[in-house]
Amino acid sequence: MTPAADILDLVSDLKATGEAFALATVVRTVSLTAAKAGAKAVIRPDGTISDGWIGGGCAKSAVLKAAREAIADGKPRLVSVQPADLLQEQGLTAGEESEGVRFASNMCPSQGTMDIFVEPMLPKPELVVCGASPVAIALTELGRQFGYRVVACAPKTSREAFGDIDQLIDGFELENTNRSQRFIVVATQGSGDLAALRAMLSLDANHIAFVGSRKKMANLRGRLTADGVAPEQLDRVKAPAGLDLGAITPQEIALSIIAEVIQSYRQQQQAVAKQTA
Incomplete structure (x- = not known):
């Protein structure tokens, strides 16, 4: 014993x-x-x-x-x-x-x-936020409040814009990990959209979302397809990100996104629970 x-x-x-x-x-x-x-x-x-x-x-x-x-x-x-x-x-x-x-x-x-x-x-679920846009910054703040391990993929020069996050990665080079459930939001908003999406699609994730219009995502999808990204990989991306709350400000948009992440997390948790019951 x-x-x-x-x-x-x-x-x-x-x-x-x-x-x-x-x-x-x-x-x-x-x-x-x-x-x-x-x-x-x-x-x-x-x-x-x-x-x-x-x-x-x-x-x-x-x-x-x-x-x-x-x-x-x-x-x-x-x-x-x-x-x-x-x-x-x-x-x-x-x-x-x-x-x-x-x-x-x-x-x-x-x-x-x-x-x-x-x-x-249980380990904290991981929220990966790409970009240093106002929405990205607001989202990292909410992620911490809701108990997520928050990783920001953004230029190191933007470090001061983020508050108390767990990790800052300069760029979009992120490794696959079995540490926890991972939820990814690309909130680059014009500053590295294509590179961020390409990098995030190579990762295992429970949820991937893109902050941008359907029209913009359709354009990016076409470019990524031309680069050889498989359609089934692109189908993983939820765009636009967030629940339809009629959000306008960066803080409201971030709230709609974290709500969607929580919804996805809990739904997956309940599905697994039913399988083990």
């Missing part, structure tokens, strides 16, 4: 590398149980235990299922593993959820009760 202190060191390391996982902690036990209160385990997205201990088969399957779901939708779970006769006395069945608690049956000879809190540890 790995000491809880070592588990917390592992948690710190995984958070630093931006990996998604769940931390399961035994918060209460009654009678005889394999694991005691305070026992912890790190669980990966595929449902495997990376390290730690939360008991044997009596609790394991229910906790692993809860961990997969928690990682998928970002919501914590509380699992209560109880003897079948105790569940029956309360009018409960295994797999049932009541008042935020999911119940599971303990079929082991110990017949003890364990309550396990499953907490998802």
Whole structure:
């Protein structure tokens, strides 16, 4: 059994590398149980235990299922593993959820009760903003407020225009990464549109949007197609960027875009959660 202190060191390391996982902690036990209160385990997205201990088969399957779901939708779970006769006395069945608690049956000879809190540890989704336009600057400010890891791809001479962002990249050279979900907005607005789009289309991303009219995007699409960019790649770009709020000012346009990013993020999160349920 790995000491809880070592588990917390592992948690710190995984958070630093931006990996998604769940931390399961035994918060209460009654009678005889394999694991005691305070026992912890790190669980990966595929449902495997990376390290730690939360008991044997009596609790394991229910906790692993809860961990997969928690990682998928970002919501914590509380699992209560109880003897079948105790569940029956309360009018409960295994797999049932009541008042935020999911119940599971303990079929082991110990017949003890364990309550396990499953907490998802998810990296921040990444918002990549190309350009140093007023819309781009306003968007980076909103991105930070809504908990995104914000990366600005803009000339280094524009650094002072941006506030507290996580990273500034001089130009559009950005690498693919598995660190987190990535949402890209090209807000160059005439200063490097073609180069920014070409670079961003080479990346893995959950969402790519372009700040500009449909007519402008159609023109850029034609030029990129002539340069050999595949149509299916260009189909990934949402243009114009943002929800239709009737936005006029840079701040309003940025708000419509961050709303669309949030909508995309939550819809994808819900879709994954349904697949793991």
